[in-house]
Amino acid sequence: MAQKKCNDAPWLATFADLMSLLMAIFVLLFAMSTLDAHKYEAIVKSLTHTLGHGSDLTQTQVQYFKQVDEQRKAEQNQDGETPIENLKPLYESLVETYAMASQQSDVQVSFDPEKKRVRISFPESISFPTGRAELKLGFSNYLNKLQPYIHETARIQAVGHTDKRPVTGGRFKSNWELSSARAAAVVQKLILDGIIRPSQAEVIGVADTSPLSLEETEEAFAMNRRVEIIIEPNYFDENTVESSN
Numbered sequence: 001m002a003q004k005k006c007n008d009a010p011w012l013a014t015f016a017d018l019m020s021l022l023m024a025i026f027v028l029l030f031a032m033s034t035l036d037a038h039k040y041e042a043i044v045k046s047l048t049h050t051l052g053h054g055s056d057l058t059q060t061q062v063q064y065f066k067q068v069d070e071q072r073k074a075e076q077n078q079d080g081e082t083p084i085e086n087l088k089p090l091y092e093s094l095v096e097t098y099a100m101a102s103q104q105s106d107v108q109v110s111f112d113p114e115k116k117r118v119r120i121s122f123p124e125s126i127s128f129p130t131g132r133a134e135l136k137l138g139f140s141n142y143l144n145k146l147q148p149y150i151h152e153t154a155r156i157q158a159v160g161h162t163d164k165r166p167v168t169g170g171r172f173k174s175n176w177e178l179s180s181a182r183a184a185a186v187v188q189k190l191i192l193d194g195i196i197r198p199s200q201a202e203v204i205g206v207a208d209t210s211p212l213s214l215e216e217t218e219e220a221f222a223m224n225r226r227v228e229i230i231i232e233p234n235y236f237d238e239n240t241v242e243s244s245n
Contacts, residue, residue, distance in 0.1 A: 087111050090149055090233065091118050097145050107142065117232040120146070124225035131170050133181035135189060143186065146229065147195045155235035156190065157202045158183040159228040163221035164208040180205025182227050200236070 091111040098107035098120070108121040124130065127139050150156065160179030172178040180203065187201045213220035 087113070087116060087118060087233070090231070094118060094120060094149060098142070115232075117230050119228055119230050121226050121228045124222065124227075127227050128182055128185075130225075131167060131172070131178070133172070133178060133185050135185055140189060140193070143189055143229075144193060144195070146190070146231075147193075150195055150200075150231060151233065152197075152200075153234050153236045154196075154200060155202065155232045156187070156196050156200050157204055157228075157230040157232075158186040158190075159204045159206060159230065160186075161206060161210060161224060161226045161228070162208050163224045164211070165221065175207035176205055178205075179207050186227055186229065 088111070091109060094109045098109060106123050106126055109118065110121075111118045122139070122142060126136065126142065128134070128136060160181070160183035162175040162179050164175075167173065167175055167178055172181065183203045183205050187196075187203050190196045191198055191201065208224065211220075211224040212226075213223050
């Protein structure tokens, strides 16, 4: 009985193995490069399809590309954050500026390395009349000193604080209204003077929920009555700034 002749070329198996090895080397080289993960994924799909294994990625490949994409996004977010080293010059400049403006050191400047922002605290003695939300004469000069330090990518938060004693008389029914109105007055002044854009600003009134002192003394109450301006230098990216202009 005649044997059936095999039409398959014997070199095909070797060729297929060679192509698989080449693809593995190619993928390895790309894995060590810094190419975009989406382009890398498209190339792998193309190679897989060319070698006759379909166009779908394996579960291992899908998981790998997911991790690469998450890592890429994390690196981009990290690059967009303000390094602490960039906050220190801002902090030191503000300290010097307000030390010269207020010889009694009424204005307090601090910076938060974790949240990467600078906080300037203005006591009621230089910012607002007691129980009112109209800026004191001269407080605008303090606010105008912020102009060199606020750029288009910065977010500005104005936070109003009061002491724990209830509001009596006047147009405000609670410390919540008073603290919010004071913060709004600060933001409005910064906008009117062209120091910030409305889209950069955030108004926050916290009443007496964040006291600096828990003592029941006039000095402690005066310390708690304040308005703060928080600067986050690189909160907005350039694309956001361009779209808001």
